[in-house]
Amino acid sequence: MILGRVVGEIWATRKHPGLAGAKLLVVQPHLWYGPPFEVAHLVAIDTLGAGEGEDVIVCLGEPARKWLAHCQGAAAEAPAAGPGYAGAAWLPVEAAVMAIVDRVDVGAAPAELPGQRPLRFIGPVPGWAAVNAPTSPGPGK
Amino acid sequence: MKRGLVVGEIWATRKARGLDGRQLKLVVEYPQYPEQPAQADGQADGQADGRASPPALATLGLAPLVVAVDTLDVRCGQEVLLAYGSGARNVLVPGPDNRYELCDAAVALLIDPEPEPEPEPEPDPKSRPEPLQAAAPAEGAPRSAADDDRAPATPVAKRGS
Amino acid sequence: MLLARVVGPVWGARHAEGLNGRKVLELRTPQGGRLCAVDALGAGPGEWVLVAHGSRVRDLTVGAQVAEKDIIIAIVDGVDSPGSPLELPLELTEDDDARARRRASR
Helix, strand or coil: CEEEEEEEEEECCEECHHHCCCCEEEEEEEECCCCCCCCCCEEEECCCCCCCCCEEEEEECHHHHHHHHHHHHHHCCCCCCCCCCCCCCCCCCCEEEEEECCCCCCCCCCCCCCCCCCCCCCCCCCHHHHHCCCCCCCCCC | CEEEEEEEEECCCCCCHHHCCCEEEEEEECCCCCCCCCCCCCCCCCCCCCCCCCCCHHHHHHCCEEEEEECCCCCCCCEEEEEECHHHHHHHCCCCCCCCCCCCEEEEEECCCCCCCCCCCCCCHHHCCCCCCCCCCCCCCCCCHHHHHCCCCCCCCCCCC | CEEEEEEEEECCCEECHHHCCCEEEEEECCCCCEEEEEECCCCCCCCEEEEEECHHHHHHHCCCCCCCCEEEEEECCEEECCCCCCCCCHHHECCHHHHHHHHHHC
8 A cells, every 4th residue: 555645636628438537646655665656646535534634544455445335325336347347346446545644653763673774765864754753863764 | 469569579489389389579559648748729639630649769768578479570669559358369279259368458450650751842942143252162162151052063962771 | 447558459350240240459557457348339449538438338339249248438638737747758747728628617
């Protein structure tokens, strides 16, 4: 899962009909386990009403679609797709906001724990990362 | 789907049964675009006709190498598009029943080479005005600057020959 | 999903059956990442699009036969980021009037 900050919203009229009514948020990732290449922003569907400037958790793949199907509830009907899609979401999306972060504690200094690697942030280190880890010189770059 | 350059071919006699009869090519993925951001004036990053420009060959040194199954019989030096995962399986067997194809990277498309620019038409010697002081140079006479302005006696070699 | 800009189309006469009749566009992310995606919406060069990756997205949009997992699912009209400006060209952001009109029509 990806920890990031909402920095904007996207408007699009020409899109897949499955995206109709979906709010698309631009998320600037702080921590991403394996971005495909240098990525500064990713787009996720908003299910919890995240506002700009809030830190969110974004999930990719099938869990995101299952969560979206759960949010939409019985209002959405699955089209006549092939077998194997029963119960799964039919939205052509791969990223959704799963949680809005209240607080992040970057705990003990990474150098003190054996085998621990420091956090590597994508882009500028957010404010809460430096405040909550006073003893370490700073997690990541 | 990544764009890449075919740099080699792989031969293997001892391999898994699912790879029997499959050609394997060595492909270099094209690296990222250089650091300058996308242009803000609405112009595409590609060339004038909208095609994407290939990267400089010097940047391919550290680009990832991929072994891809080849069904299109591509040659070294050709640009291709690589498909991964289920997309690669769809190259071998299109459709949802290809779960057991032994492939996770395949050549999906051979990119058309850019059309060569047309060679300039030869200047017609009859249409050029003869300079006043020019005279047909004698055989073996040293070439002078005036001779270079004339149309060459032999046709210019066409590009690519 | 990723935001990317269309650089141009990729033409290839010889291709797998899975790409028959499909238009492939070369895209570029704002950080310089390079990828190619199948387009079913008719995006032109220089337009910003949303690209999704995955076999499920591919099955739902263009069908299970396509030899590609990166699909363009939307063409972006504008990006709204009043507080923290994105590193995108200015032509992509909307002004306050259009933003208010869109909010009112939701």
